[in-house]
Amino acid sequence: HHVELTDPLRNYVNEKFERLERHFDHVTDVHVVLSVEKLRHTAEATIHISGGKLFADSTNEDMYAAIDSLTDKLDRQIKKHKEKLTDHHRSEGAMKKQAPPLP
Structure with a gap:
């Protein structure tokens, strides 16, 4: 059963x-x-971000x-998603620096 959303909530x-x-x-x-559901309160969320979707x-x-x-x-x-983006950009830049010059 969905919860009636009060102003404080x-x-x-x-x-x-x-x-x-x-943070992002x-x-x-x-x-x-x-x-x-009975005495169990459940909160769930889907967040759409650039590069994907997060759910919890x-x-x-x-x-x-x-x-x-x-x-x-x-x-x-x-935070994990941001680290992946940062690592991806960092490794991409490192590859460019390591590439030998073209003749």
Whole structure:
């Protein structure tokens, strides 16, 4: 069952995702789903970024804790994605430098 989004909950989600966007400014779209099944609160999100899509979900007895865990997971994924981009550009530049001059 989807959760009725109260203003405090909406503000909390927005605040958490703004923090993620500060770490990586190539976010093009964010889709968040909050649901409750018995006493299990689930938060899941799909983030579209340049070069791909990230997904994470988290379940907890407390919705705010589920959101915290969700954004922590996404933060780690974003950092990993940024490292891949940086490593890719770094190795690309290193290959250019190592290439012998053309005759």
